[in-house]
Amino acid sequence: MKKLLLSLGLVLVGSTAMSQVIFSVEAPASIQGFYDFKSNGDGSSWGLATLDGMFVLDTVVLANDGTPGVNAQGNPASATGCNALAAGSLAGKIAMVFRGDGGNPGIGACGFGVKAQMCANAGALAVIIVNRDATTIAMNGGTEGAAVTIPVVMVNLATGQAILDRIQNNVPVVAFIGDKTGFYDDDLTTFEQTSVRAEFGSKPVALTQNASEFSLTPGTWVYNYGNNAQTGVTVNAVIKRNGTQIYSQTSSSASIPSGDSLFMTTPVFSSASYTAGYYELIYTVAMTAADEFVGDNVSKSTFTLSPQYWGLAGFNATGDSIKADGFYRPATLPTTQFETCIVVKDANGGRLKMDGVQFGGMTVGAADTATVTLDGVEVTWSLYTWNDADQTVSTGTFDLLSEVAGGSYTYPDPADAVLEQPVFMPITSAPYYQLANNQAYLLCINNFVPSVYMAFSTTDHYDYAMNADDMVRFPLRSDVGTWTPAGFSGLPVPSIALRTGTNLSVAENTIDAAAFPIPAKEVITVKVNAAGDATLKIVDMAGRQVSNQQVKIENGQFQTSVAGMNSGTYVFTLDYSNGTTSRFNVVVSK
Structure with missing residues (x-):
């Protein structure tokens, strides 16, 4: 069971090998749960070096500086946090403010550090910043952030609006921000950061043709943050491709004392051949007792076997x-x-x-x-x-x-x-x-x-x-x-x-384009399946850039001079403002 229901202020708790910093809503039951967040506890630009070993558990209230109206997302402009708040107006509470809407520089367009500092000055114990879209982003505290020593977290728009709806309907919202080590009696955790994942975010399927070229042994560290020793602990690893399960294995069972951890594995995942697609690797931790906080019993990583992209950052599902x-x-x-x-x-x-x-x-x-x-x-x-x-x-x-x-x-x-x-x-x-x-x-x-x-x-x-x-x-x-x-x-x-x-050529992945006359004279006309402004770069076959100019495409064509260029083959590249590209060879003969 929980050791307490509500505490005031910043509370110090014990820590294990890896602290479990979370953002959760404890009440009301309709939105209770564990939510995605970013925090200021990375020490990079904030006065708070870490959220490890501390937590704030209290009521969430809106910061209110009296500004009328709403921002682009329909949230109150009074809670965008850029202006001074009444002294003591947030005392002993968790403040919630909104990120600037991005389209109206007059509403909320100040740095994250400014918002947090305004709330701290008004007595807030912690700050929730609501993003303007469906994601969360890393927060740079700027100059002001260096003076902020209370927890600050960012949540996505949907989370923030769910909390806002309850507050505006006079339903108290209680949130937990920080390290929950020892907060529950029965509580196991798995982290993405301490789990095996693919060695890439996206890799061309041409490099992963069989088991000798790609395989992995799923495994994750399991942490016991509760006060009780746990028995019958297992890890189930599932791999899905485009939503369809292609692997599911469960580890042997084990026991983990309170405050301890154990690395647990499942059998090798491999295949005689692989198909391009979006892959999810999902770990789920279970134990004999009922876990009192199930929001961190699952960790997940993703990777893509791609027709073309190779990198460490992942790609979207498509x-x-x-x-x-x-x-x-x-x-x-x-x-x-x-x-x-x-x-x-x-x-x-x-x-x-x-x-x-x-x-x-x-x-x-x-x-x-x-x-x-x-x-x-x-x-x-x-x-x-x-x-x-x-x-x-x-x-x-x-x-x-x-x-x-x-x-x-x-x-x-x-x-x-x-x-x-x-x-x-x-x-x-x-x-x-x-x-x-x-x-x-x-x-x-x-x-x-x-x-x-x-x-x-x-x-x-x-x-x-x-x-x-x-x-x-x-x-x-x-x-x-x-x-x-x-x-x-x-x-x-x-x-x-x-x-x-595997077979790139000059014309692959480009918008159709052609230049005439060929051989080129002093001026050529280029026809493209495009319109508007573009940047034209001309490179010789040795890789030296010989021209970089802006061109205007009208009626599907434009003209450009090749005066001063020696005879030979050149690569013409058109970069359009929408991110697409045309690339083609032009032979200059004089």
Whole structure:
């Protein structure tokens, strides 16, 4: 049973090998349960270094600064948290505020740290920030966040509106934020971060043709956070492909003392052949006693066997859009450039060629919108071969890097419509790049506006794998300086993936396009199945860019000069504002 029903303030509790920080609604029964959240307890930009060993359990109330009206999601503008609140108005309570709506800079458009600080100043014990859409994102506290020492969590829009509905109907809502170690007598937990997962978020099915090329042994650490020893503990592992179960195995039973943990496994998952699709690996923990908190008895990871994409961040269920549920930048901003990367390597990598990169995108923080813009900004990517012998986090080096391919994407002007959206960045050095067997590659995004936030996946966890093998997976560096091999604190995964194929050609995955006359004279006319503005890049066959210009497509065609270009074959690439691309060869003969 629970040790208490309600406590005031911040309570310190014991801890085990891994604390269990949660956000849950304890009352009313209609919305009781465990909810997805992000917290300020990562220590990166907040005054609170961790939520381990503490919790707040109290009534949720709306912050109210008296601002009339509602935001774009229909939530009260008075609870967007950007203005000073009456002293003591939130004393002894958990405050709830709403993120700015993104479309109205006059409502709620201040940083997360500002919102939290306003609530703390009014006496709040903790803060719930409600996002404006169906996801949660990492919160940067900014300058103000450094002074905030109370728990702050973000929940998605649906969760926030469920709580809001009860509050507005005078139904008290009690929430738990923090570490629940010892809060229940019978309580087992499994974490995604301490469970075996596939070694990728998405991998081309051409590299996973049989059991010798891909298999895994499911396993997870099971933690006993309750006060009682538990017997008959088992783990069931299920794997689904596109929703259909293809594997289900249960571990041997075991006992786990209070405050202890045990790593439990099931038999190997493998197949004589694999089918492209969206895979889910689901662990479920059970025991003889009834678990008093079942919200953390299941952990899940996903991966995709893809026709084309290769990366560490996962993709959506349809396999066409990379995960981008968190946006990060360095706590100490670089002077000119920030580079974040993933590492890919496969014994049969030579089966594939690549023609570009999908990137989860970027965004501008609310506190920076007056001074920072992505309008017309170019983001580039680089593919490096990495030949250092030591590629571990602890002692690895980055001395033997050689750039072998690259490309770019230019944000439209204005860029608002594509912020926080995945974009495709085609290769510009050649129609494609041939990958090699057993070659380690760094695929990096180069951002020359370091104050903006870059896309990451916060739901693909490689903690267990990195603890087991110490291998570098997503390093980063600032101003082309010293590498940080482990990446950001908390191990979010850069939203970057190679787009690959086994038989790429110049015309694959492009909008139909043609140029005439051929051989080209001084001016050519290009016909495309498109309209509007585009960026035209012209690259010679040695990979040197000879032209970069804006063109306007009218009536399905445009003209461009090739004056000054030597005779030869050139690769013309058109990047459209919607993220699609045309690529074709033009022969210049003079």
